[in-house]
Amino acid sequence: MKNYRAELTGVFGDPVDDNPTGVVEEAAFAAKNLNYRYLTIKVLPEDLGKAMDSVKIFGMKGINLTMPHKIKVLPYLDELSPAAEIIGAVNTVIQKEGKLFGENTDGKGFVTALKNSGETLDKKNVTILGAGGAARAIAVECALNxxxxxxIINRSIEKGEELASLIQMKTDSSAKYLNWKNNMAIPSDTDILINAxxxxxxxxxxxxxxxxxxxxTPEMCVCDVIFNPAETIFLKSAAENGAKTITGLGMLVQQAALNFTLWTGVEAPVDVMEDALKKEFE
Ligand code: NDP
Known part of the structure; x- marks a missing residue:
């Protein structure tokens, strides 16, 4: 018997119209000949509970969460990964046997892209600009790796201090908040500097x-989370000082690849996904 029913995945967000993930995931489904769809769905904050019910009713394989749902989704989940538990936010939900499992692949995508470029985090000193959602996920995964x-260097003191103390308390890494002054000097013992x-x-x-x-300095590896444009002024300035640089495209592709595998159980066609994303931003 022919099966006309596609497996469903997607993203809930508000705003969500400009989220490019669907292009990347759909290219990967096509490349692997999978009858899956990725739906970009606007969900208002007050409708998140009903939307999460629909993930179960429609038997969806899973869903991505983006602004403003990454934290608010927690009460609707049955289980969290250790990283998602520490980060306190979920960007990917996987449905298995009627249970909703929450994962956070933002930081994992960053770490995979970093490692793919030949870097290691082992015993490294990391300096992160920012303390928002991306910084939080990256900081936790750097610590766990x-x-x-x-x-943590952040404009708003409270958020910066909160993230530094989270790392200090919940992981084996030490962490410190540094107040963001004008023309802020980067600590000289930094191995990896990240604009988050x-x-x-x-x-x-x-x-x-x-x-x-x-x-x-040339000894530093400098990374950006910004993926549009990929070659930011931040990275260009770092490269002018001899530093190795890594764009935000790798993080975006790698987290989409992780989501693909979590939903399908199939190895992700990373090259296809990267090409699809690059074409989108041409
Ligand atoms: P949040 O809104 O949670 O955090 C934004 C962060 O940027 C805060 O730390 C904020 O500081 C800081 N910030 C913003 N403007 C300024 C400024 N003018 N001066 C100093 N600090 C500033 O956003 P997210 O963490 O979710 O996302 C951050 C970026 O990462 C976005 O551009 C997003 O597109 C990108 N991203 C990329 C991904 C990838 O795969 N490459 C994945 C996820 C996100 P303060 O606390 O003081 O407000």
Whole structure:
């Protein structure tokens, strides 16, 4: 008998119209000949509970959560991964045997992209600009992957201090909050520097974090979470000082690849996914 029923995945968010993940996942489903769909669905904050019920009613394989649902979704889940538990936010839900399992693949995607470029986190000193959702996921995964110390530099003191104390209390890494001063110097013992703020995201492509770029050295690996544009002014300035740089595209592709495998059980066609994303931003 022919099966006309597709397996469903997707994303709930508000706003969500400009989320490019569907293009990447649909390209991967097609490449692997899977009858899966990725639906980009606007869900208002007050409707999240009903939307999560629909994941069960429609027998969806899973769902991504984006703004403003990543934290609010927690009460609707049956189980959390250790990382999602520490981060306190979920961007990917997997449905198995009627149970909803929450994972956070943002930080895992970052770590995979970093490792694929030949870097290791083992005993490294990491400095993160930002303390929002992306910074939180990245900081926790860096700690869980062996970083010795994590500096958090953030504009709002409360959020920065909260993230540093979360790492300090819940992981084996030490962590410290540093107040973001004008022309902020990057600690000289930094091995990996990450921009995890939203500064530089299209259309504000000429913006860059207010740091002293002369304190970036060739020994540092400098990464950005911004993926549009991929080559940010932040990364260009770091490269001018001799640092190795890694764009935010790798993180985006790798987390989409992790989600693909979590939902389908099939190895992700990472090259296809990367090409689809690059075409989208041409
Ligand atoms: P949040 O809103 O949770 O956090 C934003 C962070 O940026 C906060 O730390 C905020 O500081 C800081 N910030 C914003 N503007 C400024 C400024 N002018 N000066 C100093 N700090 C500033 O956003 P997310 O963490 O969810 O996302 C951050 C970026 O990461 C987004 O651009 C998003 O697109 C990107 N992203 C990329 C992913 C990828 O796969 N490559 C995955 C997820 C996100 P404060 O606390 O002081 O407000």
């Amino acid at each position: 062996g970083a010795a110390h994590i500096n 703020t939203s500064i530089g995201f299209s259309p504000n492509v000429t913006d860059k974090p207010d740091i002293d770029y002369t304190t970036i």
